[in-house]
Amino acid sequence: MIIAVASGKGGTGKTTIATNLALSIGEDTGENVQLIDCDVEEPNSHIFLKQLKLEKVQDVNIPIPCFDMKKCNFCGECSDFCQYNAIAVMKNDVTFFPELCHGCGGCLLVCQRDAITEKEKNIGIIERGIVDGIEFYQGLMNVGEPLAVPIIRELKKRMDERKSVVLDVPPGTACPVIEAVRGADFCILVTEPTPFGLHDLKLAVEVVRDMRIPIGIIINRDGIGDDRVEKYCEEENLPVILKVPNRREIAGLYSRGIPFTEEMPEWREKFIELHNTIKEAVRG
Amino acid sequence: MKELTIISGKGGTGKTTITACFAALAGGEAVLADCDVDAADLHLLMQPEVTETQSFGGLKIAVQDAGACTRCGLCYDHCRYNAFDEECNLYPDRCEGCAVCEYVCPSDAIKMVDRESGEAYISNTRFGPMSHARLYAGEEASGRLVSLVRQNARDLARERSKELILIDGPPGIGCPVIASITGANLVLIIAEPTLSGIHDVERIVGVTYHFGIPALVCVNKYDINEDNTRNIEDFCRSKGLGVMGRLPYDDTSTRAMIQGKSIIEYDEDGELARRIKDLWDNTRKVMETS
Numbered sequence: 001m002i003i004a005v006a007s008g009k010g011g012t013g014k015t016t017i018a019t020n021l022a023l024s025i026g027e028d029t030g031e032n033v034q035l036i037d038c039d040v041e042e043p044n045s046h047i048f049l050k051q052l053k054l055e056k057v058q059d060v061n062i063p064i065p066c067f068d069m070k071k072c073n074f075c076g077e078c079s080d081f082c083q084y085n086a087i088a089v090m091k092n093d094v095t096f097f098p099e100l101c102h103g104c105g106g107c108l109l110v111c112q113r114d115a116i117t118e119k120e121k122n123i124g125i126i127e128r129g130i131v132d133g134i135e136f137y138q139g140l141m142n143v144g145e146p147l148a149v150p151i152i153r154e155l156k157k158r159m160d161e162r163k164s165v166v167l168d169v170p171p172g173t174a175c176p177v178i179e180a181v182r183g184a185d186f187c188i189l190v191t192e193p194t195p196f197g198l199h200d201l202k203l204a205v206e207v208v209r210d211m212r213i214p215i216g217i218i219i220n221r222d223g224i225g226d227d228r229v230e231k232y233c234e235e236e237n238l239p240v241i242l243k244v245p246n247r248r249e250i251a252g253l254y255s256r257g258i259p260f261t262e263e264m265p266e267w268r269e270k271f272i273e274l275h276n277t278i279k280e281a282v283r284g
Numbered sequence: 285m286k287e288l289t290i291i292s293g294k295g296g297t298g299k300t301t302i303t304a305c306f307a308a309l310a311g312g313e314a315v316l317a318d319c320d321v322d323a324a325d326l327h328l329l330m331q332p333e334v335t336e337t338q339s340f341g342g343l344k345i346a347v348q349d350a351g352a353c354t355r356c357g358l359c360y361d362h363c364r365y366n367a368f369d370e371e372c373n374l375y376p377d378r379c380e381g382c383a384v385c386e387y388v389c390p391s392d393a394i395k396m397v398d399r400e401s402g403e404a405y406i407s408n409t410r411f412g413p414m415s416h417a418r419l420y421a422g423e424e425a426s427g428r429l430v431s432l433v434r435q436n437a438r439d440l441a442r443e444r445s446k447e448l449i450l451i452d453g454p455p456g457i458g459c460p461v462i463a464s465i466t467g468a469n470l471v472l473i474i475a476e477p478t479l480s481g482i483h484d485v486e487r488i489v490g491v492t493y494h495f496g497i498p499a500l501v502c503v504n505k506y507d508i509n510e511d512n513t514r515n516i517e518d519f520c521r522s523k524g525l526g527v528m529g530r531l532p533y534d535d536t537s538t539r540a541m542i543q544g545k546s547i548i549e550y551d552e553d554g555e556l557a558r559r560i561k562d563l564w565d566n567t568r569k570v571m572e573t574s
Contacts, residue, residue, distance in 0.1 A: 226542050
């Protein structure tokens with residue numbers, strides 16, 4: 001079973017929920033758990049897994065074009081074809097903008113003079129570690145690179161669907177989120193009871209509903225704002241599957257990289273219960 | 285004309301809250317630009333009155349005429365985004381708009397068509413003009429929409445003779461972030477004193493370094509963990525960033541948000557508002573010389 005933990009708004013507690021959920025089901029049920037941090041721009045889950053030793057298991061590369069200036073006749077077809085404006089052809093020069101290239105290979109296809117070949121460009125890595133019964137993977141995008149999706153795509157090839165897979169999804173509602181959530185059996189949306197939280201939750205619900213994935217809402221920092229999130233969930237028939245109170249103690253533990261279920265073991269039970277609720281919802 | 289982008293790496297550290305305060309403090313002298321186009325929140329505090337809406341077409345998308353398709357498999361062979369299966373069925377949500385399928389299809393069964401990926405808006409607010417946008421759910425090309433929002437903001441600044449553009453940036457370090465900071469005069473990073481926050485600051489500072497953009501840092505909710513606050517500030521100093529004043533954990537920001545106001549309007553004489561004013565004054569001083 002694959003559970004995606006997403007949010008819309010950043011900083012609502014995705015990583016807190018994903019790590020505590022994975023640790024609770026891993027430690028207490030002895031189930032095989034995979035935790036996969038798909039927030040390849042700013043991966044943080046690893047911080048909450050103590051004694052984790054990460055090992056690089058893969059480079060993520062995308063193919064980018066190389067231009068043979070001896071063969072090129074500056075016809076400009078590659079530039080006309082490229083949908084990403086990554087190639088500019090002048091009278092007797094070609095400028096390539098690698099940060100705009102999506103690696104589609106179109107320029108090679110359209111070049112009449114075989115002046116274009118491809119080389120691999122590294123955009124990030126995939127790391128793996130095992131701790132507390134959890135098989136953990138994360139993607140790490142190189143600083144200065146724009147494209148997160150190819151890394152998420154490679155990362156998700158590591159999923160083993162026989163295991164309980166927990167995906168920590170990046171914030172927002174754009175393409176990296178779709179790539180991360182796609183194929184999940186259930187999506188937890190973590191929100192906070194504030195106007196920003198509600199607004200971004202609505203956007204996230206729209207995305208996940210489009211993908212026809214069942215949703216459960218977790219309200220984090222419960223008590224900090226107002227009741228509009230709960231009213232919205234009620235109106236939209238979205239089950240609120242857990243509330244985590246707004247407590248300074250939890251924020252303090254988070255700041256030190258400690259999963260709060262470790263210090264507050266009563267919450268471990270709640271996460272196991274949550275996991276069971278999700279299993280039932282998925283089995284229908 | 286100068287551009288200040290407020291970013292954070294990590295989400296939820298207070299970018300939008302602080303941008304709104306700066307807008308209030310700028311006293312109508314700035315153009316606002318919300319570049320967090322896929323989870324835009326600044327409008328919730330600014331209540332913009334939209335005066336102009338532009339449709340935003342990002343990349344094109346493949347459309348298949350299943351009747352004309354001969355199931356030859358060339359689209360499947362050439363698409364690098366797995367948007368086709370072996371039977372040539374198209375999965376449009378995976379299409380990245382490259383147009384390779386249209387090119388290789390021997391029976392003209394695939395056409396690239398325009399897609400509407402979002403909307404850009406020009407608005408008036410009680411603090412001056414605002415440029416913002418909405419990327420439709422799950423769309424690509426957020427970087428391009430960010431560029432459009434910034435271009436609109438520059439046009440507004442010229443038309444209305446404003447000297448400053450305040451940009452609310454997105455979280456992360458990827459394409460929309462890069463589009464939000466390239467060419468800006470200064471970046472203000474809002475950090476939070478958690479281990480995650482430290483990790484994310486290191487990466488976002490790397491990005492500002494990579495693009496050669498001067499940056500400042502302010503630790504928000506510093507009292508959640510003062511050791512971590514010092515670590516962030518030390519790290520930033522070692523990288524040559526200006527370290528600005530700290531802001532305390534204070535739920536005034538949530539109360540102001542619920543009323544749709546900036547902290548400056550909600551509690552002008554409060555401790556948090558006072559500290560944000562200092563942050564604004566210090567940031568503006570740096571702006572003047574950058």
